[in-house]
Amino acid sequence: MAEPTLPLPPAFPAPDPWIPEPLANPPVVSCAAGFEPVVAEELRELGHTACYLKPAKLVLPEAGPDASLPLNFFGRTLHRVYLLLGLGRAPTLQDVRALAQTVPFHAYLHPEQRFAVRAQRHGSHDFTSMDVAREVGSAVVERVQAHTGRRIRADLDTPDVEIMAELSDDQLLLLLNTSGPPLHRRHHRAFQHFAPLLPTLAAALLRLSSFPNNVDLLIDPMAGGGTIPIEAALLARNVAPGLLLPEGQLALFRLSFLDHTAWRRLRHRAERQVRPRSPVPILAADRYARNVRGMKANLEAMGVAADVTVCAGRAERMAYLERQPTGRRSIVTNPPYGLRLGDPRRIDRLYHDFARACARHGIAEVVALTPRRDSWLEAFTQAGYRPALVQPVRYGRLEAFALRVEPS
Numbered sequence: 001m002a003e004p005t006l007p008l009p010p011a012f013p014a015p016d017p018w019i020p021e022p023l024a025n026p027p028v029v030s031c032a033a034g035f036e037p038v039v040a041e042e043l044r045e046l047g048h049t050a051c052y053l054k055p056a057k058l059v060l061p062e063a064g065p066d067a068s069l070p071l072n073f074f075g076r077t078l079h080r081v082y083l084l085l086g087l088g089r090a091p092t093l094q095d096v097r098a099l100a101q102t103v104p105f106h107a108y109l110h111p112e113q114r115f116a117v118r119a120q121r122h123g124s125h126d127f128t129s130m131d132v133a134r135e136v137g138s139a140v141v142e143r144v145q146a147h148t149g150r151r152i153r154a155d156l157d158t159p160d161v162e163i164m165a166e167l168s169d170d171q172l173l174l175l176l177n178t179s180g181p182p183l184h185r186r187h188h189r190a191f192q193h194f195a196p197l198l199p200t201l202a203a204a205l206l207r208l209s210s211f212p213n214n215v216d217l218l219i220d221p222m223a224g225g226g227t228i229p230i231e232a233a234l235l236a237r238n239v240a241p242g243l244l245l246p247e248g249q250l251a252l253f254r255l256s257f258l259d260h261t262a263w264r265r266l267r268h269r270a271e272r273q274v275r276p277r278s279p280v281p282i283l284a285a286d287r288y289a290r291n292v293r294g295m296k297a298n299l300e301a302m303g304v305a306a307d308v309t310v311c312a313g314r315a316e317r318m319a320y321l322e323r324q325p326t327g328r329r330s331i332v333t334n335p336p337y338g339l340r341l342g343d344p345r346r347i348d349r350l351y352h353d354f355a356r357a358c359a360r361h362g363i364a365e366v367v368a369l370t371p372r373r374d375s376w377l378e379a380f381t382q383a384g385y386r387p388a389l390v391q392p393v394r395y396g397r398l399e400a401f402a403l404r405v406e407p408s
């Protein structure tokens with residue numbers, strides 16, 4: 001039987017080459033590969049139609065550059081927001097150069113600004129990503145000089161403006177970064193867990209659960225530094241990510257063609273919409289006292305300590321649930337994988353005992369991110385659950401799965 005996965009958003013029939021008119025650039029958002037359908041759903045709620053461009057990239061063909069402000073502000077699952085500068089076939093280095101030369105870079109950069117081209121290459125080529133960066137960089141210098149008579153300088157360490165050049169086989173994608181560093185850098189971590197989940201992935205996992213609408217208690221029984229409960233509390237309290245981002249971090253403030261005053265308006269609007277408390281109780285636990293202490297410090301640092309009950313305890317028992325109200329209980333978690341410990345049988349045992357504890361405590365759904373799909377699904381099937389979603393995702397370099405199980 002085919003495993004239940006989420007359908008990809010529709011592909012956009014892009015012209016080849018596609019060089020948008022200056023200042024009519026559609027946003028492109030990045031995410032973890034495999035989460036594109038989840039991100040497209042969030043974008044739909046933000047009022048956009050998103051189309052699949054390539055793994056981990058969605059394009060918003062109907063939106064323009066100014067949409068990058070609300071996207072950076074409100075997007076919880078987005079890694080970065082870019083503007084599309086160009087897209088087209090470029091099998092050789094000469095083609096890379098020729099395509100880049102057609103992009104009106106002078107519309108986006110001033111000669112007194114410093115720029116960097118970051119190149120990535122996937123597929124087999126007889127040149128390197130550094131060659132790609134050099135060719136695109138030369139095209140930037142030429143276009144700005146032709147238009148202004150002045151030579152723009154590169155600065156790879158602290159650029160004002162960052163251009164991404166991604167060559168996937170023979171497809172070149174040129175993007176302008178409006179986010180700067182990835183948007184998951186919105187959590188202040190007083191305590192650094194050894195394997196923290198990215199807040200953007202925590203937000204994506206939460207979207208695979210029924211939280212916050214149809215849940216009476218949200219639980220992360222293996223919460224580590226608390227990323228999932230923190231994201232849950234921020235979501236439930238309607239704290240927009242833009243309220244947490246240091247403005248100096250955002251590249252969009254160095255893009256002079258964008259209307260920066262919109263950011264202040266978004267801030268004011270978002271501040272008024274924050275709820276004082278999470279309407280849904282959230283419980284976070286970990287086996288180790290050090291993590292429990294660290295998680296409390298992280299919740300405190302993020303201003304959501306009052307929204308989350310923190311317990312020490314083993315996921316195989318979840319004894320703390322006996323003191324909690326009954327109702328629809330949902331678990332969203334990022335369990336250990338055992339890849340470091342090296343003994344998969346210990347993880348199999350943990351997953352089995354945890355699945356049985358879920359059944360005992362009447363857990364209505366369990367959403368998890370793990371590379372150990374078979375072990376997880378076998379454990380939960382034996383405990384009386386069925387897979388409702390088996391979504392292959394990339395987690396860094398790891399082939400992992402976002403899994404949702406429900407009582408069968």
Ligand SMILES: C[S@@+](CC[C@H](N)C(=O)[O-])C[C@H]1O[C@@H](n2cnc3c(N)ncnc32)[C@H](O)[C@@H]1O
Binds near residue numbers: 222285
């Ligand atoms: C992958 S980490 C979770 C990281 C977390 N999502 C974060 O962002 O910090 C898995 C966590 O499970 C905890 N853990 C391992 N075995 C456990 C058990 N039997 N019961 C409860 N927690 C356990 C570990 O201490 C670790 O903090």
